Structure formats: C-alpha cells, structure tokens
Amino acid sequence: MSLDKATVAKIAHLARIKVPEEELDHLAGELSQILTFVEQLNEVDTGNVPPMTSVAAQKLRRRKDEVTDGGYRDAVLSNGPETAEGFYVVPKVVE
Amino acid sequence: MSYIQGETGDWEIVIGLEVHAQVISNAKLFSGAATAFGAEPNSQVSFVDAAFPGMLPVINEHCIEQAVRTGLGLKAQINLHSVFDRKNYFYADLPQGYQISQYLQPIVGKGEIVLDLPDGSSRTVGVTRLHLEQDAGKSLHDQHPAKTYIDLNRSGVALMEIVSEPDMRSAEEAGAYVRKLRSILRYLGTCDGNMEEGSMRCDVNVSVRKPGEPFGTRCEIKNVNSIRFVMQAIEYEARRQIEIIEEGGKIDQETRLWDTTKFVTRSMRSKEEAHDYRYFPDPDLLPLELEPEWVEDIKKTLPELPDDKKARFISEYKLSPYDANVLVSEKARADFYEAVAKGRDPKLAANWVTGELFGYLNKAGKEIEESPVSAENLGGLIDLIADNTISGRIAKEVFEAMFETGEKAADIVEKKGLRQVTDTGAIEASIDAVLAANADKVAEFRSGKDKLFGFFVGQVMKATQGKANPALVNEILTTKLKG
Structure with a gap:
C-alpha cells in the first residue's frame, strides 16, 4: 500500500505533528514501506482464528467502586506549564 | 404524524438522539478518584485521569453493572463480549489525547423506549446501542480574557452513551423520548438525570424530507442541556434546512451548536476536521467478558x-x-x-x-x-x-x-369548625330563610326560570359558610321549590 503526500499531511495534522512540506515525499515513502512490510501478514488466512487479545490467559481485571485515589491537586498540577486558582491554564479555546 | 408546512408542500422531520448519561457511581470508570459534583477544581483527579505517563486504567465493576442494568431496563440485548476502543482527538480538556469508549462492540445492543405522548397515546422508538465511555474534563472560558481554565474533576467519570434510531418525527416526540429515558434511568438508579448539572446531555440529529422519500442529509446539534432546548433546537433546525432546500440549496452534513441566547443553531466548523477519530482497540484493556448468570442476577433486582x-x-x-x-x-x-x-x-x-x-x-x-x-x-x-x-x-x-x-x-x-352540616333540620332552616328573603326569585323560578336553582344553592352555601352537605341542599331545595 502506498500513501500519497496529501494523506501524510492529513495524518500529521491529526496527530498534531508539524511536518514541513519538503519532508512529505520522504515520509510518504517511509510510511508506505512500513505498511507494505506489515501487509505481508495478509498472506496468512485468519478467517477462522479468533483475535488474540492477550498472550497470557487472563481476564480484564476489575476494581470495586470505592474512592481510593485523587485529592492531590498540587501534585496533579505540578507539571502544568501554567496554572491558576487550582486550574490548568491554556490558550483560549472557544467555539 | 405532524408535518411542517413549507413553500413547496409538507415536510417531515427525522430525529435521532444521542444521550450521554453520567453513571451513578462513587469512583470513576477507570480510576479510584471521586465523582461527586461541585468539588474544588482538580481535587478529584488521579494520575490516571490526568493521563500521567505510565498510568493504567482499571475498570470499575459497578459501572459495568450500571450499564447492564440500564440495558436490561431498555429491554435491550446485553453483549457478553464487548471491547473498549480509543477515540482519538485533541482538546485541552482531554489530557489523554483520546477518549476510552466503545465502538464496534458496545456492551448493550438493540432495545426500545415507549414514548408516552401528551394525548395519551404511545409510540415505540428503537434504541440502537448503549456503550460505556469516559467523560472529558471541563473547560471554563469566562475566567480570563485570553485563557481557558481546565478542571479535570469530570475527566474519567463513567458515561453511558445511549443512541436512538432515527425514529422520531417531531420535537414533541424527541422531548417525550428524553423525558421517558430520564424516568427509566432514575427508576433504575443508574443516572440521576440532572440536566442542569450536566449529568444528562443530548446530541440531536435532525434532517428533513418530503413524506415517503429517503432520509435527507442530517446535521448534529451538540450538547443540548435541557428538554426545552432540545425541542426548540429541532424546530429551528428543521425550518432552517427546509428554507435552504426550498431555495435550491443543499444541506451540508455538519456539527452545530444551539445558541441559548439567540435561539438559533450555528455551525461549529472547527469540529469538522476532527471527525476522523481513528478508533482502535485500547491495548491497555482486555475485552469485557460477562457471565450470563451475573446478568441474570442483575435482572432479578430490577424494579x-x-x-x-x-x-x-x-x-x-x-x-x-x-x-x-x-x-x-x-x-x-x-x-x-x-x-x-x-x-x-x-x-x-x-x-x-x-x-x-x-x-x-x-x-x-x-x-x-x-x-x-x-x-x-x-x-x-x-x-x-x-x-x-x-x-x-x-x-x-x-x-x-x-x-x-x-x-x-x-x-x-x-x-x-369546618365540619359539614348534615343535620337536615339546620339545612332546612337555612333554606327557608333564603327562600323567604328572595320571594321574588322563588316566583320567577316557579314560572319556569330553572336556571335560578343554582342561585338558591349558592345562597344556602353562603349562609352556611359552605358547610352544608351539597347533596342534602339539592334534595331539600328541590322539594321546597316544587312547593
């Protein structure tokens, strides 16, 4: 499978990664190669094989409905580039 | 069936609703932080909810139970195998950069809701699915002229998204749907249905068509937070679409907002590009497997x-x-x-x-x-x-x-002293007094003016301060007037 430049630009935008125009061709080539490599898996017929969701035979672990976490606002906010009055502060986003 | 009259004839509105209902639980869907409404900002946030690197989600068993209970209350199919997916988008109040949701394999499948309409009739609306997902945080835009403040207390709280079939045909039916769904959720104790506090929010899909024709292009009105607004937004949006089509234009499929001050819907163009959510199964979570016996046990506890x-x-x-x-x-x-x-x-x-x-x-x-x-x-x-x-x-x-x-x-x-007078003697005395005082009216009555009967009753009731037994008054008065 090969990706064109426009698709690569779109993927980059969706991932909020800034890619200069002149790098798009190169990236399209690299990404297409990766996809082609992975596509080899399509040669195996998995029509009757259920998807494997874990290598170990285990089930989704569940938690009781108890409050056991939170209540450490300062720690939560400590890595925020900007905070005020107990909030994270970001550039204005308005619809 | 209620149609809207347009320039070119009748139009039919087609409505489908997506309701986000906050699950009643103590802790969040994938973390142990509290869910209580109205707490100090960011005081109910765990490292999972703030998406610190390396933190892993662990599902809250009670939230699963609440979703199953709701599904059973909607007479819906319960899927014993369901999968959590990542819905990817960037927004300041979504620290993970994705919402954990369910996409192709939700926990609850098709069900139904019976609408009770104001004229006493009923109508069944299909429920397409119900899935579990995380709520996002809250953005406050009015605290600072150039900044948005973010509170993550709501981040990670469990939501049930309940999606209807496009089965509704009027704003009234949509209102009845939300009311009925809220009533069922409250009976079940799975969501408090408080729209003011945002524990129930609606996305409304509206399209119009000429009766009998295929569905038209729809617009989605996001985050409508009262039943009244749902109904107003539908009325407005349907008329807007009809006007565009009748003037020869076409409807663009888009996301719109209901402006609660101007009473119009307006386009939310910024959301358009973000519609490519690139869902994929969340590698942090195994599929959710339910035991049929466990579902049966919940069924037995339904009210x-x-x-x-x-x-x-x-x-x-x-x-x-x-x-x-x-x-x-x-x-x-x-x-x-x-x-x-x-x-x-x-x-x-x-x-x-x-x-x-x-x-x-x-x-x-x-x-x-x-x-x-x-x-x-x-x-x-x-x-x-x-x-x-x-x-x-x-x-x-x-x-x-x-x-x-x-x-x-x-x-x-x-x-x-309001005890009713049932003593016939006392009532008779009052009646005699009234008749004596209104001899002229008695004569009129006897000459055929039947309507005066009510006047005499009124006078007797007045004389007894309303305490005379009305049946006795009628009976005795009739006899006496016949004279």
Missing part, C-alpha cells in the same frame, strides 16, 4: 419500571392513561400515590394527588419528597370527604391549610 407500573395503575386502579403517565413519571410520585390510594377510592386519590397536590407543589417549586402534606395526611383528608365529614369544596380549603402548616386534616377541620 417495576414506568411502563409496567403504568399498565398496572390502569388495570388495578382504573386510571386514565394520562393520569397514570403523570403518576409513574417519577418513582417517588408513584409511591406517594399508592400510599394515598391504599384502601381508598383510587380515582379520588389520583385527582387529589395530580390536581391539588401537584398544583401546590409546582407553585411552591417543591419536589414530592418535600411535600408538607404527607401521603398519610392526604389520605386522612380523603377519608373525611368519603365519610361526609366535609364536602369536596371545604376539602380544598382544608388542603390549603394542610399545605401551609403540615397539620392533619381532622385537626384543621375541628379547629376551624
């Missing part, structure tokens, strides 16, 4: 739901579908009514509960739980009417006093 209760009220108490609807819309109302009706005339009880009581509560802005008149005391009042201690008219006066003071009916009747 009697509004539809069943309504049917029972109609058959057991002979109530009209309208009264039954009003009474079963909230469990507390239905319970109150049954306590009043027990051992009494059920129709009289329904009239008092839906008439006087709801009227007074409404005026006072009180919920049934805060009623100053208890079910027992209202029952006491009805007993006094039934045994002829007071007339229905005096009872309204007694009720007013009960609502103000919370006292028992019998005490008020004694204190105010």
